[in-house]
Amino acid sequence: LKLCCPCTKLPCAMLTASPVSGNNTAKFPEPGVPTEVFVLATPDRVTFPAIRSSFLIHQQTWTHMQKHAETSGQPLIAIVAQHRGQKDNEEGLYRVGTLGKVVGQSVQRNGRPEEGQMVALVVEGRCRCEIEDWVQLKPYKVGRVRALQEQEEHPDDREVRALLDDLQLRLKDLMQQSGDGQGNAPRVFSWLFGNRQNYRLPSSAGMAADVVAAGLQAASVPELQAVLEEMDKRKRLELVHNLVTSAQQTQQVSKEVAASLQKRSEREMREFTIRRQIAELKKELQKTMKKKPKSADSEDEEEEEEEEEEDELGQLKARIKAAKLSPEAQKVAKRELKRLSNMNSQHHEYTSCRTFLDTLANLPWSTTTEDAVTIDNAKKILDEDHFGLETVKTRILEFLAVRKLRQDVAGPIVCLHGPPGVGKTSLGRSIARALGRKFHRISLGGVRDEAELRGHRRTYVGALPGIIVQALQTCGTKNPVILLDEIDKLAHNSHYNPQGAMLEILDPEQNKNFRDHYLSVPFDLSNVLFLCTCNGTSSIDRPLLDRMEIIDVAGYTSEEKIQIAKDYLIPKQRKLHGLEYDPERKPKIVDVTEAESTADSEQEGMDEKEPAQEPAPAEEELVVAEGSPPVMKFTDEALQGMITKYTIESGVRSLERRVAQACRWAALSLTAKGDLPASLNLDEASKKARLEALKACEQPDGTLLITAQALPHILGMEVYEPNVAERLTSPGVAIGLAVSPVLGGELMFVEATRIPGSGRMTVTGQLGDVMKESCTAALSLLKTMTAKYRDTDSSMDDEVPRMLPRQRLVPAATSSRFTDRPVTSGILAAIEPSDFAKTDVHMHFPAGAVSKDGPSAGVVTALCLASLFSGYCVRSDMACTGEITLRGHVLPVGGIKEKVLAAHRQNLKLVLVPAANARHVFEDIPRSVRESISIHLIKHVEEAMDLAFQETEVTPGVHGYVQPMSAL
Helix, strand or coil: CEEECCCCCCEEECCCEEECCCCCCCCCCCCCCCEEEEEEEEECCCCCCCEEEEEEEEHHHHHHHHHHHHHHCCCEEEEEEECCCCCCCCCCECCEEEEEEEEEEEEECCCCHHHCCEEEEEEEEEEEEEEEEEEECCCCCEEEEEECCCCCCCCCCHHHHHHHHHHHHHHHHHHHHHCCCCCCCCHHHHHHHCCCCCCCCCCCHHHHHHHHHHHCCCCCHHHHHHHHHCCCHHHHHHHHHHHHHHHHHHHHHHHHHHHHHHHHHHHHHHHHHHHHHHHHHHHHHHHHHHHCCCCCCHHHHHHHHHHHHHCHHHHHHHHHHHHCCCHHHHHHHHHHHHHHHCCCCCCCCHHHHHHHHHHHHHCCCCCCCCCCCCHHHHHHHHHHHCCCCHHHHHHHHHHHHHHHHCCCCCCCEEEEECCCCCCHHHHHHHHHHHHCCCEEEEECCCCCCCHHHHCCCCCCCCCCCCHHHHHHHHHCCCCCEEEEECHHHCCCCCCCCCHHHHHHHHCCCCHHHEECCCCCCEECCCCCEEEEEECCCCCCCHHHHHCEEEEECCCCCHHHHHHHHHHHHHHHHHHHCCCCCCCCCCCCCCCHHHHHHHHHHHHHHHHHHCCCCCCCCCCCCCCCCCCCCCCEEECHHHHHHHHHHCCCCCCCHHHHHHHHHHHHHHHHHHHCCCCCCCCCCCCHHHHHHHHHHHHCCECCCCCEEECCCCHHHHHCCCCCCCCCHHHHCCCCEEEEEEEECCCEEEEEEEEEEEEECCCCEEEECCECHHHHHHHHHHHHHHHHHHHHHHHCCCCCCCCCCCCCCCCCCCCECCCCCCCCCCCHHHHHHCCCCCHHHHEEEEEECCCCCCCECCCCEHHHHHHHHHHHHHCCCCCCCEEECEEECCCCEEECCCCHHHHHHHHHHCCCCEEEEEHHHHHHHHHHCCHHHHCCCEEEEECEHHHHHHHHCCCECCCCEEEECCHHHCCC
16 A cells, blocks of 8 residues: 655555554553644554554654654654545644554665655554644644543453454455455455464454454545544444445455356357357368259258348348449458458447448449439429529529430539528429439538548447438438538538538549448449538638539519418418318308307206206307318418518518418417407507407408408517618618628618718728728728819810719609709719818628628718718618729629619619629519619719719619610
8 A cells, every 4th residue: 555655745655564462561641641742644544553554754754753752752653644635734634543652663775766765664553542733734743642542341242242253254254255365355364364264353342443444455544534533442343344344245246247257258258169160160061062063952052041041141141242332342341241250249349340231231332213304394393392483493404404315414513502491402302303313411510520421430439421321321222312401501620621521522523432431442422413502602612612503592572472472381381280271171150149049048958957057158259160270361461561571581481480470370369268368568459459450350251361450469569670761861871782691682781970080980890801991992982082073173074084973864853852953073062072181980880790791882881971971861762782993983793683682672762783793683683573673783983873862763674784785
């Protein structure tokens, strides 16, 4: 037992422990009389009286001990135990210890010269003691201790004699179980039962308990300390008896566990030997069978085949043979089968080897699904599953047509790009349905490890193949349609980048020999049709983006959403909520008066037989037959209100949730007894209006018709306000257009204010570097335009950039508050160039919690600054997009369809779009939207100022530089 010297923090080892023999004439202090003695602390060790114990201490500690003995004239020392894990201080030491005397010492040289010499002490413990107070703790410990008086024992106590006899027997049994004295039976017992089998324990119960406790090394320090602190000798003997019993039981359990392990090991070795012998016999039998003539008995061959099928290993061989593996996979499978046949079933690698062979056998190495591509049928399926999206459907039909003409075409991977809820996943399912292939969806959101795609190597515990191989196992064919959903959500940073593994999976030139880490053999993925979806392309690596063809699924117009709700969402939710109309089981509508009269007649008949009962509650006006709830319908105005006032997305997921909310209200109204619960915050007039609006939904034919007036009472208060005109009532505010990966197109307000200063500019709203540079460029452009306008007159030549107002597309309204001034020249004339140097500008993009960046805020920031310095408001029904240069030219931007649809959803009348995006306006934006909103194509920022600072009646349609698109 290795200890640590408390004074020097050096190792201290217990050399021996033996009982005291003979009489010792040393005089010890009287019980109860305090004495100052040297204190020796022993970590993880308890010393008992009547025992001679040896300690190995440092030379310096021995010097301190001698110095104290000479100074105090007291050769005694107190030995106390130290709490486990606590410091060597007053709180970390036990109070009760053993008072003893050094009876021998010898100097020993330590193996480490830097630690100096060590001294081996032999201390004879004589009595228990208690430390009353500490005299000093450093450089060595001295305490004021007193000897403890033990209680007298009765020599004729029969129970004590019985405990001693039983303890004697248990100690003998413990020594026999340990054999060589190891384990729970310590070597301190060797003097008891070594060569003297008839030796008995001391007759004193206290001494016997101390002797046995000193040798129980398996007991913990708190347990031994409890024995030391017990002054009642009988109770002390009982504690030691319990410790010996526990050690005996522990030794017995250890012996049984060792015997069980030995037996299991022998059984496994025996089974392994027998299996090896059987394998050798099978080899010899096969050699013998090969030497026989080929005209063998057919019945013997059939019996051998039946035995092979019954054998589990034979069935696995048959499955692998039927799978038609590739040559390289067959070589690996044969090697693993041979290894498995020679392996014991209890071997730790047996399960992993068997699982690997099952994976090889379950993969569709040669199983395919025959394509049934018919373009007319594919178009029919796409129209059934989706409304609108004509451009997307056309591109998908082109893709399917090429697949029909050439099966082995290796084209780009189709990636459906758009905000959530526009039908990207369902489009992939429709493509699989049109091809007649099996469909499997893999969600890549949160995948951060390459091993999830390529699998784990079989050297790891619990290794599995990657999600691509698992998808092929699930489908059972080698040419399914696999949709990689949310490929832009693949997590990657400097430590891991799973997008690199997607290059091999999606590249047609590389996935012919795709090698999963778990399989370690190539598998052909060229027959798999991979489709991808994403909400944005900014987080996708450029090499991976080059391998995909992006098809934009921008979103739906309000008219398309209404039609989608009628054809898909409402029937689906009616079925889910039990509101589907069954013409064979029409609802039963009962008049209130008729119901009351029937109830009265039944009550009268019951009164003749039974005593009178309390009247039943009045039935509700709408009585429905069980299992036949009436159908629920929506008006177009109600659907339009849902779309504009309760949703703000490009897709239809929020709209579907609102429809489901209305269906839940309908189910509650049909099943509730009495009026529906109302909000506690409503006054009587509001409650009455609510009740009338909800009652108006009940139709005479038993249907529930949801109207626009009932929406606030069913769905709650309006979430979004489509009218944004009140936010542009002061100068320095403009509306831009942006694209969000979550909502698609949305409005972006830009606000600016100025304060006295030195011409500095502050931009807030959690913007990226690109938008900050756009703000700086817009301010510089406005300064340049204002200075040139002040320095030139109306007769400037053609070499100077045009600062004159451009020709208006629509005549100005006579009632406009801007008709009394020119447009561009008026705005520039209203700006004082000296204001730029005397004021500080603060531009803010609201919704500061949302990060914003992108090259499409140049025009809106220029209009916002022009409005701020001129004092004129930007028209409130206009939004714009486009980037600008320092010369004022408007550059093209992306997301034109999403942005125009966002303005259309907010009932804006005028949208300014870069002229370079004319192709996107005519090709991507639906005709119904182009005919209901005025879209102006601009080339220069002056055109934007011409249109933004005048209130003219706009004409729906596309205006501006449309000469290249005249054919459309």
